[in-house]
Amino acid sequence: MTVVAFAEKNKAAEEIAKILGGGNYSRTYVDGAAAYKFKRNGEDWVVAGLSGHIMGYDYPPEYNRWNEVDPGILLDVEPQKFVTKENLAGAIEKLSKDAHLIILACDYDREGENIGFEAKELAQRVSNAPIKRARYSSFSKNEIEKAFDAPGEPDTGLAMAAEARQILDLKMGAAFTRYVTLSVREKAFTKEILSIGPCQTPTCGFVYEREKSIREFNPKDFWKIMADFDTESNPSDTEVKNPDEKKLKTVKSIKADSKTDLKTESENAFSGVHRSGQITEKEKADEIFKKIKGEKKAVVLKKSVKEQSLTPPVPLNTTEFLKRASSFLNISPEKSLEIAEQLYLSGLTSYPRTETNMYAPDFEFVPILSDLSKNPSYAQTIRQLMADCSGKVVPKNGTKDAKDHPPIYPIRGAVQADVEKMVSLPGAYAVYDLICRHFIANLMPAAIFEKTRLEIQIRDELFDVTGSMKKSSGWLLIYDYETKKDKLLPQIREGDILFVKKIQNTASKTAPPKKLMESELLTLMDKNGIGTKATAPTHIETNKKRGYFETSGKTISILDTGYMLMESLDFAVPILIRPEIRAQIEDLIQQVEDGKIELNDAVLTGTALIKKMYGDLTANKDRLVQKLAGSIKSEAAENDKKNYAGVCPVCQNALRLITTDKGRFVGCVGYPDCAQTYPVPKTGTLTFLRSKKCPKGGIAVMDVGKKYNWAVGVGPCFNCDQKDVCDPPETAGLCPKCKEGQMVLVRLSDSRFLSCFKRCGHTQSLPKTGRLTVLDKKCEICGWNLFKNKEQDKEEETFCANRRCRAIGLKNEHQKNP
DNA sequence: GCAAGGTC
Known part of the structure; x- marks a missing residue:
């Protein structure tokens, strides 16, 4: 006869066995489920690890043919419970058969209770043994022993809540x-x-x-008046009254400047904002600006210096961990959780799914800290921390105690190579590092900033200036994910006179969220x-x-x-x-x-x-x-790169090139609700030119048979008065045949020639190879543009392409004197 | 094929 307990997961089962067995336990597998055996007070015990839910709800099969069932019917049909993990169900039955006591030992929450009830239901098929519930919310020896020495009754309400x-x-x-x-x-x-x-x-x-x-x-206009101040009339004048003070300031300023703020001309310059901040009436801004714009001097009315402390972050629960991994590491919540799961299974960090952000009172920090010192990136900080608090570290706890699991913390110290060996997911070390740094930072003192506020007056208008300087890094020493840069101000006292370098009245618009x-x-x-x-x-x-x-x-x-x-x-x-x-x-x-x-x-x-x-x-x-079908068709049309034309100005759905037996046109995918169409040329291969934007508001520009362009909704590009702006053609000169159109350079993938723009049909050949360009210079004989051609390993050649011109034997002339 | 909740 045996006591059988079911835990929600393998790791939990092992922890329980470790504690209750006093360190002596053995692992076996029952139908793929890990089960830990040990003796306790002369009795045989088995703790089996489940893997979350064993059952799930679904509709009976006859309701699963979507096309034959009115979805509304589903609200009158009760879903049924099915076993989803047959092997685990088998394991539960096998183990329960020989049990004289069954203990449900899943997580102490709603789903945990429910998973326990699934095990209970399966156990009761084969056993009449009493079924009890062990409730614990951490794997401390005390708590586990108490939970299993005096197990309570299963909580039907809690389990049925999950069922509902x-x-x-x-x-x-x-x-x-x-x-x-x-x-x-x-x-x-x-x-x-x-x-x-x-x-x-x-x-x-x-x-x-x-x-x-x-x-x-709706963006709103506002005006902002800014003033640039300097403590010295000429910033390049470096004469200093107190050399030591000057040196100190310079060092600080360089530190800040080198990172970001290169705008500051000297360490004595800074800027302030008019007290009114964002001024919504232009007249008011103009009036203030007009009053002070020529002023050269300002006076420091008030100065206040306050210390501000930034306390370390509270321990990580899952949500906070995911948020930080996203913001600091740019890793998606799904990936972060997957990595944290693997780190947990490798024994590097604690269980990653927890709501709790405070440590139990008896949590032991020191052994973890000394283990983390293995990693040289943390060693120095940890040594300092231990020295400062003489071994008595105190966490900065949060306020949520869901009694589920402790916050996420590192279990073992490891260097990057080791972590990567154990968890081969990209970002694994970054996540481990975040968890370690967060753990250490939480135990460190607050960071102290000195905030300086100045109230400066130009005539009777007030300007505000703020500065900030980090006095003591505290926890930021190890947690440098969000570094706040110092905003340094020169040494200034109340009553000082400042030089006004510039006053600006800038117009801007409020920004959308x-x-x-x-x-x-x-x-x-x-x-x-x-x-x-x-x-x-x-x-x-x-x-x-x-x-x-x-x-x-x-x-x-x-x-x-x-x-x-x-x-x-x-x-x-x-x-x-x-x-x-x-x-x-x-x-x-x-x-x-x-x-x-x-x-x-x-x-x-x-x-x-x-x-x-x-x-x-x-x-x-x-x-x-209507809305969804439109958007789905639009999406399909957008993915159909060949035929996508643009956005319908009437209904915002997609426009696409539609080809039917009767002809072709650009039409809206919202048809028949939207009947917007545009004609396109009847002949010639149509290709959308994605890089071209029609200056006359055409939906798209297409190439027609590699001959000319067509703007959808506007017409042929050669008729457009914007043609030259939009698409200056490479023209040679007037067509010698019709004497109406220009001869334009047509470049095809495999050939090139000149063709009459009026399409009278006249064409003329060009050199087949070489890099061909049309020059700005004109042929002095016929007035055509000259061409330049550079063939590989040959001299560059400049010539007139006009056959008639060449026919009268002047080619050499052109070459000599282009 | 549909959800959300466990966990590997």
Whole structure:
């Protein structure tokens, strides 16, 4: 007879075995699941490590044929629970058979309780043994022993809360996703899925809101009055009263200047901003400027110097870690989490999925610090830290204690080569290094800055000047991801007279909001309870995969499909793109967790809520489909490089070259809702010239049969009065046949010749090889432009290409005297 | 083929 315990993951199972077995345990495998055996108080114990959920919800197979099932039906059908990991299910049954006591020992949270219940359900198929629950939130010996010595009862409410979430998420996701996807496919051919979900959609909503405020932004004019001051009348005059002070200042200034601020002419020069800051009325700015513009002197009215301390960052939880990896290392949340997972599995850092940002009171920092000293990049700082606090380090803790896992911290010290050997993902060392530096920085003293403020008066107008100088690096010594540059000011006292070097009144416009950064999105998701510590990166990836938004570096840009989907939903079911949707479902789930309502009631109420939204969505089908089908067709057209013409001025969808049996034209993909078309020439191969922009506002410029250009919506380029500006032709001279058109140089891929621009048909040959250019000089005999040709290994040749001219034997003449 | 949540 045995005590069998199930932990949520392999590592946890091993930790538990290590503690309860007093260091003596052995590992076996049962159906692929690692199980750790040991003896405890004379009893046999087995702790098996699971791998997250073993079961999942899905619709019965007959509802999985999209084309045969009305998506709305899915809201009246209950999803069923299936085993998704057969081998683990088998392992649970095998182990449970011989158990006289079964202990659920998954993570102490909602999903952990639920995973435990999955194991419980499987165990009960083969065993009548009592099933208990061990609750622990760290792997301290004390806590683990307590949890397993006196295990409690499983918490049905907590487990059923997760159950409610799974059912409602699936119902909503499946019904909405199928409805939108199938509706759009009625109008636009696409294999892509347009998905909707209670986490992914509000995530996209955040990006949409920012994009909308950028698009709707109205820049406003403002004026700003700036003054440049100097303590000396002539900055090049280096006469110094106190040589020591001067030397010191110079050193400081060079430090700042060499990095960034090369504008400063001397260390005695600095600039200030008029007290009014951004002045919105031009008259007011002009009036101030007029009053002081000739002034040469200013007086320092007030000076204040304050010390400001910048405390170190609190310990890393998952969200904070992902944000910093994105901002500092430019690594996406998904990749960062993957790297952190590998670092964790290699024993280099702690468990990466945690909400907690404070250490347990008995956390031992010193052994880790001394191990980290192995890495020479940290050794010096750690030695200093230990010396300064005489071995008693104190963390700067955060305030979140989710009782799940400790913050992310380094477990072992290692140098770059070792880390890269253990985790062969790009960025692995950068992530490890960030975790180590963050850990050390957290234990270090605050950084101290000296902030100086000056109030300077020109006549009776006030200017503000600020300066800042780092007095003590503190934790910034090891955490130099965001270096703040010093802004140095010369030594100045109240009452000093300054020289005014320049006063400027500059007109500018207010800038639109910036695009959303990935780290900002993570903050928004965290704040609004979208996803969990472990899933935020997945929701971002889902949106990228669906083509709703994309990231370039750290910034996120919405794509057309994403914008149109959000815009349509914002109109039809506004709650769907906002965090409220998650909040409402979460509220129901919480009631299940608290035992206030039953699982069934939560599913019923939640389903009713989803049905209401589904009704609002279907009522606005036309609008939704029109916008989305348009954007999907546009995207396809844009990818069809050969035929893409540009953006339709009427409906903003794509214009493309359409060829039918009856002819060809440029038309809008929004057809039949938008019937915008433009004619194109009937004959000749059409090629879009992407580098050419029509100065008369043509949609695009195309090359027609390598003969002439055509601007879509404008007409043939040779009739255009902008022709010379836009596309100066390489002309030789008047056509000797029709005497109307110019002979232009036609360059084809494999040949070149002169052709009449009026297309009378007259052509004339040119040298077949060599680098050919049309010169500005004219032939004195016939008035044609002269040509220059340089063939490899030959002398450069200048000549008149006019056959008639050459026919009368003057070629040599031209050559001699071009 | 649809969601979100675990974890490898």
